[in-house]
Amino acid sequence: xxxxxxxxxxxxxxxxxxxxxxxxxxxxxxxxxxxxxxxxxxxxxxxxxxxxxxxxxxxxxxxxxxxxxxxxxxxxxxxxxxxxxxxxxxxxxxxxxxxxxxxxxxxxxxxxxxxxxxxxxxxxxxxxxxxxxxxxxxxxxxxxxxxxxxxxxxxxxxxxxxxxxxxxxxxxxxxxxxxxxxxxxxxxxxxxxxxxxxxxxxxxxxxxxxxxxxxxxxxxxxxxxxxxxxxxxxxxxxxxxxxxxxxxxxxxxxxxxxxxxxxxxxxxxxxxxxxxxxxxxxxxxxxxxxxxxxxxxxxxxxxxx
Amino acid sequence: xxxxxxxxxxxxxxxxxxxxxxxxxxxxxxxxxxxxxxxxxxxxxxxxxxxxxxxxxxxxxxxxxxxxxxxxxxxxxxxxxxxxxxxxxxxxxxxxxxxxxxxxxxxxxxxxxxxxxxxxxxxxxxxxxxxxxxxxxxxxxxxxxxxxxxxxxxxxxxxxxxxxxxxxxxxxxxxxxxxxxxxxxxxxxxxxxxxxxxxxxxxxxxxxxxxxxxxxxxxxxxxxxxxxxxxxxxxxxxxxxxxxxxxxxxxxxxxxxxxxxxxxxxxxxxxxxxxxxxxxxxxxxxxxxxxxxxxxxxxxxxxxx
DNA sequence: ATCCATTTTTTTGTTTATAAAAAACAGTTT
DNA sequence: AAACTGTTTTTTATAAACAAAAAAATGGAT
Numbered sequence: 001x002x003x004x005x006x007x008x009x010x011x012x013x014x015x016x017x018x019x020x021x022x023x024x025x026x027x028x029x030x031x032x033x034x035x036x037x038x039x040x041x042x043x044x045x046x047x048x049x050x051x052x053x054x055x056x057x058x059x060x061x062x063x064x065x066x067x068x069x070x071x072x073x074x075x076x077x078x079x080x081x082x083x084x085x086x087x088x089x090x091x092x093x094x095x096x097x098x099x100x101x102x103x104x105x106x107x108x109x110x111x112x113x114x115x116x117x118x119x120x121x122x123x124x125x126x127x128x129x130x131x132x133x134x135x136x137x138x139x140x141x142x143x144x145x146x147x148x149x150x151x152x153x154x155x156x157x158x159x160x161x162x163x164x165x166x167x168x169x170x171x172x173x174x175x176x177x178x179x180x181x182x183x184x185x186x187x188x189x190x191x192x193x194x195x196x197x198x199x200x201x202x203x204x205x206x207x208x209x210x211x212x213x214x215x216x217x218x219x220x221x222x223x224x225x226x227x228x229x230x231x232x233x234x235x236x237x238x239x240x241x242x243x244x245x246x247x248x249x250x251x252x253x254x255x256x257x258x259x260x261x262x263x264x265x266x267x268x269x270x271x272x273x274x275x276x277x278x279x280x281x282x283x284x285x286x287x288x289x290x291x292x293x294x295x296x297x298x299x300x301x302x303x304x305x
Numbered sequence: 306x307x308x309x310x311x312x313x314x315x316x317x318x319x320x321x322x323x324x325x326x327x328x329x330x331x332x333x334x335x336x337x338x339x340x341x342x343x344x345x346x347x348x349x350x351x352x353x354x355x356x357x358x359x360x361x362x363x364x365x366x367x368x369x370x371x372x373x374x375x376x377x378x379x380x381x382x383x384x385x386x387x388x389x390x391x392x393x394x395x396x397x398x399x400x401x402x403x404x405x406x407x408x409x410x411x412x413x414x415x416x417x418x419x420x421x422x423x424x425x426x427x428x429x430x431x432x433x434x435x436x437x438x439x440x441x442x443x444x445x446x447x448x449x450x451x452x453x454x455x456x457x458x459x460x461x462x463x464x465x466x467x468x469x470x471x472x473x474x475x476x477x478x479x480x481x482x483x484x485x486x487x488x489x490x491x492x493x494x495x496x497x498x499x500x501x502x503x504x505x506x507x508x509x510x511x512x513x514x515x516x517x518x519x520x521x522x523x524x525x526x527x528x529x530x531x532x533x534x535x536x537x538x539x540x541x542x543x544x545x546x547x548x549x550x551x552x553x554x555x556x557x558x559x560x561x562x563x564x565x566x567x568x569x570x571x572x573x574x575x576x577x578x579x580x581x582x583x584x585x586x587x588x589x590x591x592x593x594x595x596x597x598x599x600x601x602x603x604x605x606x607x608x609x610x
Numbered sequence: 611a612t613c614c615a616t617t618t619t620t621t622t623g624t625t626t627a628t629a630a631a632a633a634a635c636a637g638t639t640t
Numbered sequence: 641a642a643a644c645t646g647t648t649t650t651t652t653a654t655a656a657a658c659a660a661a662a663a664a665a666t667g668g669a670t
């Protein structure tokens with residue numbers, strides 16, 4: 001019943017590893033592979049068996065040898081390596097954010113299950129977890145109801161975000177000087193500068209960097225509720241910005257500059273400067289999101305016609 | 306598969322209603338009963354059928370008449386009227402808060418299912434929903450892990466609570482004068498005064514009043530994240546204080562007085578006074594919780610020996 | 611004794627099944 | 641036509657089944 005996504009993902013990851021390894025070289029022990037591949041030994045063993053069956057490795061369990069380098073066709077296709085829950089998340093977020101769902105609309109679990117081609121339990125499980133993001137609400141013994149991805153939602157989200165992040169930023173700035181986070185900050189700073197130079201080629205990467213930076217700041221709060229709250233931001237940004245490519249390059253450039261200013265302020269350890277830089281960055285982030293919501297609801301309205 | 310808890314609960318509620326109604330009086334229509342009993346018409350009809358079978362009502366669907374008053378034995382026992390999920394919540398909270406779970410302990414879904422005598426799906430569903438409260442955490446493809454109901458948890462909880470509630474309280478105080486919430490506040494005030502007089506008899510009710518008061522304040526924020534956050538507070542307080550009866554009377558008396566002061570401050574609409582009253586109340590609430598955690602972990606340690 | 615491979619046991623992820631409850635539909639009566 | 645009851649269809653809550661994956665126990669070699 002359970003899919004084989006973990007196995008396939010681990011298999012692909014192993015192939016990745018074998019590409020760079022020398023032929024006829026013995027593989028590391030199962031225990032070591034387990035750690036490297038981040039799966040259980042049971043799965044690793046299954047992967048090794050499969051590799052043997054496909055003659056990518058030879059010998060016996062005691063000492064596997066690399067027989068040949070893997071070919072692109074050896075890999076399992078990407079879509080077979082995503083878990084049901086990840087699929088549901090992706091499909092649900094599309095359905096939710098692109099489908100122009102209005103506040104008060106009802107979520108029909110059965111219909112979603114049919115539409116997404118997964119079981120109703122997968123939907124139920126997802127909705128239960130998703131409810132904490134404040135976009136849906138449950139009525140007991142009845143269906144879920146949509147609260148709407150609206151301007152109000154974005155404003156409420158950012159109200160909390162500001163509250164949390166200014167507090168975190170101050171906590172960050174007042175950390176002991178020999179906290180390892182300062183080093184992480186410096187590393188992020190240089191990544192920002194690097195990205196600024198090559199922005200034209202890979203402005204994709206900004207999203208990643210953005211998340212890592214803000215998470216670093218928020219983690220300084222040492223408060224699980226603040227840290228966890230970033231999951232919501234992260235999810236919304238991840239899915240929402242995928243479809244809003246307008247001015248992306250410019251937006252990202254501006255954001256990087258703001259981040260650098262923010263990093264400077266943190267390094268100065270001056271609370272006033274920190275709050276200022278933080279607020280000013282979050283303000284423009286909010287503007288971007290709000291603009292983006294307008295664009296989205298307009299295009300959704302178009303599609304409906 | 307599904308239990309009949311909704312039916313039984315509705316049945317009991319209907320009996321409650323029939324106690325006060327006159328004999329030989331026709332019952333309201335199904336639609337009206339549906340609204341009053343807060344269940345679907347399907348359930349209401351099933352209840353009516355059962356009442357007829359037991360000869361508590363007579364006649365036909367067109368016009369049911371009260372045949373006799375219900376006896377205490379007619380009621381379904383209380384434990385049959387709680388849904389599985391409510392049962393799981395209760396049992397899980399006991400297990401969690403009284404069992405002296407330590408950070409890093411692993412939650413075994415299968416074992417919990419056996420222990421609580423429910424299916425694993427019920428456990429899964431609950432854990433998923435419960436995860437937002439920050440007491441447990443999921444590791445993918447593996448079990449849930451406990452983050453611990455510790456001093457740290459309480460402090461983190463209260464950090465957010467203060468952040469949220471001071472903001473809400475200010476929003477409350479700066480509401481338009483003709484907002485209906487002012488009336489709710491006045492009503493709560495008089496309930497507080499009433500409770501203060503009879504505190505000796507029913508200091509149970511304080512918990513209820515406390516929740517209603519704080520929810521009213523938090524709702525003024527008009528922010529779903531703030532409003533929803535109160536669910537955590539509410540859950541923790543509900544279960545945690547059930548077992549900490551030491552000095553309860555005194556504590557509640559003090560809290561009522563603080564509430565009254567807080568209400569006064571709100572009524573004055575002076576932000577400074579509001580913040581002061583709010584903070585001072587939350588400070589003592591935190592102290593109470595922290596003291597209570599110490600007591601609990603001490604007694605849990607005793608039990609272990 | 612320590613490390614590693616094999617085997618066995620346990621636990622989790624997902625689907626499927628089914629009764630309870632809700633909702634929709636269709637006539638009837640007032 | 642509004643409000644009611646009878647009937648049918650949908651949807652949800654929960655359990656149960658089962659394969660995948662993880663974890664633990666076992667045994668063997670260095």
